[in-house]
Amino acid sequence: MTSADTQDTQAVTPPPPPPAEITYTGQYSINPLGEVSFRKLCGQLPSVLRRIARMSWDVDRRAVLLLLVCQLVTGVAAAVLLAATASAMRPVLGGGSVADRLHAALPALLVVAGASALTRGSAAVSTYAERRITPRLTTVTDTALVEAVCRVEAAAYAVDGFADRQEAAEMGVIRTHVMVSDAQRFMSALVKMVTASGVLSVLNPLMLPLLLLAVLPAGVGAVLSARVDYEIHYANVADRNVRGMMRWWSTTPKYADEVRANGMTDYLLYWYRSLSERVDGRTLTAAPRTLRIALVSSVVGGVFLVATWAVLAWLAVTGRVALALAATAVVAVQTTLAALSQVIINGAAVFHTSLYLSDMQAFLDDAEARAPDRGELAVSAPVEEIRLDEVTYQYPGKDKPAVDRVSLTLRRGEILAVVGVNGSGKSTLTRLITGIYLADKGRVTWNGSDLARIAEATVWSRTGLVPQIFAQWPLRVRENVTLGQPRTFDDGEVWQALDAVGMREAVEELSQGLDTLLAREVFGGAELSGGQWQRLACSRALYRRPSLLILDEPTSQMDPRGEHAIFEEIKAIAGDRITIVVTHRLENTKVADHIVVMDQGRITEQGGYDELVHAGGIFAELLALSQDR
Numbered sequence: 001m002t003s004a005d006t007q008d009t010q011a012v013t014p015p016p017p018p019p020a021e022i023t024y025t026g027q028y029s030i031n032p033l034g035e036v037s038f039r040k041l042c043g044q045l046p047s048v049l050r051r052i053a054r055m056s057w058d059v060d061r062r063a064v065l066l067l068l069v070c071q072l073v074t075g076v077a078a079a080v081l082l083a084a085t086a087s088a089m090r091p092v093l094g095g096g097s098v099a100d101r102l103h104a105a106l107p108a109l110l111v112v113a114g115a116s117a118l119t120r121g122s123a124a125v126s127t128y129a130e131r132r133i134t135p136r137l138t139t140v141t142d143t144a145l146v147e148a149v150c151r152v153e154a155a156a157y158a159v160d161g162f163a164d165r166q167e168a169a170e171m172g173v174i175r176t177h178v179m180v181s182d183a184q185r186f187m188s189a190l191v192k193m194v195t196a197s198g199v200l201s202v203l204n205p206l207m208l209p210l211l212l213l214a215v216l217p218a219g220v221g222a223v224l225s226a227r228v229d230y231e232i233h234y235a236n237v238a239d240r241n242v243r244g245m246m247r248w249w250s251t252t253p254k255y256a257d258e259v260r261a262n263g264m265t266d267y268l269l270y271w272y273r274s275l276s277e278r279v280d281g282r283t284l285t286a287a288p289r290t291l292r293i294a295l296v297s298s299v300v301g302g303v304f305l306v307a308t309w310a311v312l313a314w315l316a317v318t319g320r321v322a323l324a325l326a327a328t329a330v331v332a333v334q335t336t337l338a339a340l341s342q343v344i345i346n347g348a349a350v351f352h353t354s355l356y357l358s359d360m361q362a363f364l365d366d367a368e369a370r371a372p373d374r375g376e377l378a379v380s381a382p383v384e385e386i387r388l389d390e391v392t393y394q395y396p397g398k399d400k401p402a403v404d405r406v407s408l409t410l411r412r413g414e415i416l417a418v419v420g421v422n423g424s425g426k427s428t429l430t431r432l433i434t435g436i437y438l439a440d441k442g443r444v445t446w447n448g449s450d451l452a453r454i455a456e457a458t459v460w461s462r463t464g465l466v467p468q469i470f471a472q473w474p475l476r477v478r479e480n481v482t483l484g485q486p487r488t489f490d491d492g493e494v495w496q497a498l499d500a501v502g503m504r505e506a507v508e509e510l511s512q513g514l515d516t517l518l519a520r521e522v523f524g525g526a527e528l529s530g531g532q533w534q535r536l537a538c539s540r541a542l543y544r545r546p547s548l549l550i551l552d553e554p555t556s557q558m559d560p561r562g563e564h565a566i567f568e569e570i571k572a573i574a575g576d577r578i579t580i581v582v583t584h585r586l587e588n589t590k591v592a593d594h595i596v597v598m599d600q601g602r603i604t605e606q607g608g609y610d611e612l613v614h615a616g617g618i619f620a621e622l623l624a625l626s627q628d629r
């Protein structure tokens with residue numbers, strides 16, 4: 001190819017498409033902060049603090065009590081400090097020699113030193129107590145989030161915005177790292193501020209309102225900035241969610257071959273960069289807004305602060321306040337000012353946290369509402385019959401059902417094969433039979449009991465499923481077979497399950513046999529081939545000895561030996577259970593007692609293999625196509 005050819009090719013090649021822009025619709029397009037007033041936001045602080053206290057209380061009561069004692073000590077020490085400063089100032093600024101004046105002030109100065117030491121000591125103990133609470137609080141919230149997601153009805157995953165709200169809730173977990181220390185700093189600054197301002201108003205009632213005016217603009221500014229930050233965060237949630245997923249897909253060794261051999265690296269990096277720039281772009285739009293807020297609040301606050309100092313100077317110069325009191329007032333103003341700033345900074349941080357906590361709580365509540373609530377019935381063993389009566393299921397957002405008025409009876413000892421073109425509803429049907437999804441209309445019964453009324457755990461303890469896309473668990477071989485639910489104390493049954501899929505030799509060759517960690521990314525971990533992973537997925541379904549065994553394309557990656565072994569095993573153990581095989585390899589349906597053919601969610605043909613081969617329907621057509629090479 002000449003360079004001209006290359007240029008030609010480049011000239012006609014379209015540029016890569018940028019990442020899709022995701023826009024929310026419906027209830028999730030509304031920023032919960034959009035309509036909230038500043039006063040209402042400040043009014044939320046007490047309830048947020050109560051919530052943080054409650055969460056901390058559940059984690060470590062003694063540490064919370066310790067924190068409370070420290071707040072009390074901080075308050076008392078601040079009051080003592082100021083009172084002692086005032087009584088030290090009188091002799092220091094009075095008459096006599098320096099030595100005499102210092103001598104007279106010594107007792108008060110010792111109290112000042114003691115109160116300062118107490119303040120420092122209580123700050124150190126507060127930090128200790130906070131560090132006892134925070135890690136456990138983070139673990140508890142993080143685990144609660146993971147558990148909530150694991151426990152929802154699987155159908156929730158298909159609900160629009162579910163994953164994005166989960167992403168938003170993750171931010172709540174991240175904020176738990178700083179939540180207690182922010183709240184603790186806020187409380188201790190508040191206590192200091194109240195005591196110092198109390199002392200100040202005793203010295204001169206005019207000082208306090210002026211001081212408040214000096215700091216209030218900074219408070220308003222901090223809360224408004226937090227609000228802008230959240231607005232940006234809210235606008236970026238969907239993009240950050242997609243970027244997080246894409247990051248994993250681009251960097252996981254699982255897809256490294258596909259990415260490299262198809263020359264996708266540049267595109268993926270371009271994509272990742274574009275999305276990051278879009279997120280940054282939104283974040284940058286906040287910068288001028290927060291700058292304006294900071295400038296205005298600083299200017300207004302500064303003017304009031306100058307006025308405060310001017311009033312103090314005027315009071316001292318005109319003799320309205322004694323010099324010693326004026327000097328104490330300087331210390332009190334400084335203390336109050338520092339405490340007020342801390343109250344505002346940490347108050348804004350607590351408020352900021354509250355936004356993410358609300359997202360987290362809303363998600364946890366939503367997830368709880370989406371957890372199965374099916375009743376207390378248990379499935380009786382053995383499972384003799386599973387029946388589907390006019391079962392219909394439609395995914396959220398889809399305009400037609402994936403499974404449409406399907407009726408079917410499955411009996412113990414039978415093997416059912418389900419075939420049909422892509423998207424005809426086969427996998428959805430298996431989800432309905434196992435109760436992973438509940439039917440929108442019609443009903444699925446196990447031994448006569450409606451799945452909608454049976455406790456799901458009792459159903460799933462009798463189920464073994466090899467899904468089309470199965471997990472390659474980064475666990476040891478043994479756990480990959482038992483899934484952490486060993487049946488016996490020895491490995492006999494594990495080996496039996498591995499033998500059934502012809503995996504004994506491959507496992508024995510691994511450096512640590514059943515103890516080998518199947519995660520190449522981890523030091524000492526091993527990797528299996530695609531077909532070996534699929535054999536392992538089959539072995540774990542067999543290990544469970546389920547009443548209902550479902551194999552969805554179980555041999556798609558296997559060599560003929562593996563495939564033969566699996567189908568021999570299926571036939572051998574079929575007598576004790578109901579077996580369902582979903583497959584596109586129509587030859588494999590010969591093992592089945594009954595075959596159903598699905599098309600657009602409906603069963604369009606059914607019968608035995610020989611019957612369907614000659615029926616002139618979809619089955620015969622698909623079989624003919626599979627043999628036409």
Ligand SMILES: Nc1ncnc2c1ncn2[C@@H]1O[C@H](COP(=O)(O)OP(=O)(O)OP(=O)(O)O)[C@@H](O)[C@H]1O
Pocket residue numbers: 158395396398402420421422423424425426427428429468
């Ligand atoms: N999680 C989901 N959310 C929304 N729609 C889904 C979901 N899973 C499947 N569908 C839709 O439901 C229909 C049936 O899908 P299903 O996976 O049951 O088909 P299938 O017969 O198993 O297909 P295949 O042979 O390709 O595995 C399809 O239109 C598909 O797009």
